[in-house]
Amino acid sequence: MENCFIQNNSLIKISDRSIEYFLENDTNDYTSVNWRETDKEKLLKIRFKNIDWQHDKLNMYGKEVYLPRYSAWYGDSGKPYTYSGLTLQPKKWNKGLLYIKHKIEEVTKIHFNSVLLNWYRDGEDYINWHADNEKELGENPIIASVNFGEIRDFVIRKNDKSEKITIPLKHGTLLIMRGEMQHFWQHSVPKRKKVKEARFNLTFRDINH
Numbered sequence: 001m002e003n004c005f006i007q008n009n010s011l012i013k014i015s016d017r018s019i020e021y022f023l024e025n026d027t028n029d030y031t032s033v034n035w036r037e038t039d040k041e042k043l044l045k046i047r048f049k050n051i052d053w054q055h056d057k058l059n060m061y062g063k064e065v066y067l068p069r070y071s072a073w074y075g076d077s078g079k080p081y082t083y084s085g086l087t088l089q090p091k092k093w094n095k096g097l098l099y100i101k102h103k104i105e106e107v108t109k110i111h112f113n114s115v116l117l118n119w120y121r122d123g124e125d126y127i128n129w130h131a132d133n134e135k136e137l138g139e140n141p142i143i144a145s146v147n148f149g150e151i152r153d154f155v156i157r158k159n160d161k162s163e164k165i166t167i168p169l170k171h172g173t174l175l176i177m178r179g180e181m182q183h184f185w186q187h188s189v190p191k192r193k194k195v196k197e198a199r200f201n202l203t204f205r206d207i208n209h
């Protein structure tokens with residue numbers, strides 16, 4: 001798969017610190033919270049210090065359902081992003097996200113203006129098959145995906161389902177999708193019931209309007 005490659009970095013300390021940064025809050029010790037039991041009401045009472053996590057709802061066949069993960073969208077102002085029928089207005093970059101962005105830019109030599117954060121609380125959370133092919137990403141987007149926390153399978157399949165590849169993404173792994181990948185392949189992170197811990201995925205993108 002020439003359009004998709006991974007690079008393991010050895011910056012485990014930075015990766016550990018990133019998880020603290022994502023979950024730091026005024027209310028409780030994030031390591032001992034059962035996030036699965038933290039419903040929207042409880043979540044709204046938690047003031048996260050660094051990331052403004054959202055639990056978005058989608059309209060599925062006339063019914064409102066929560067996405068099976070939390071997310072947040074950060075980036076340059078004036079770069080809204082629409083996916084799965086949701087239009088996300090970017091929050092302003094903060095110090096921690098800019099730090100990670102600069103590290104990714106150093107390695108990839110690519111400039112990114114936005115990042116989508118996904119928080120999979122445990123193996124019950126997932127993302128369905130899709131391609132990152134929204135028009136504001138351009139014809140052949142370059143997307144840098146950085147992974148923290150629990151190992152999860154990132155699965156890609158050809159649009160005609162003739163080929164499927166599973167890539168387990170570990171803490172501190174950077175995966176790049178580029179070239180024509182979004183035209184011919186879909187990706188997903190399926191449920192994994194045995195996974196009990198959280199994973200955070202950040203996809204850096206360059207939004208053009």
Ligand SMILES: O=C(O)CCC(=O)C(=O)O
Pocket residue numbers: 116118127132145154187188189201203
């Ligand atoms: O969590 C992942 O590895 C994938 C996230 C993803 O597909 C997306 O944000 O579009």
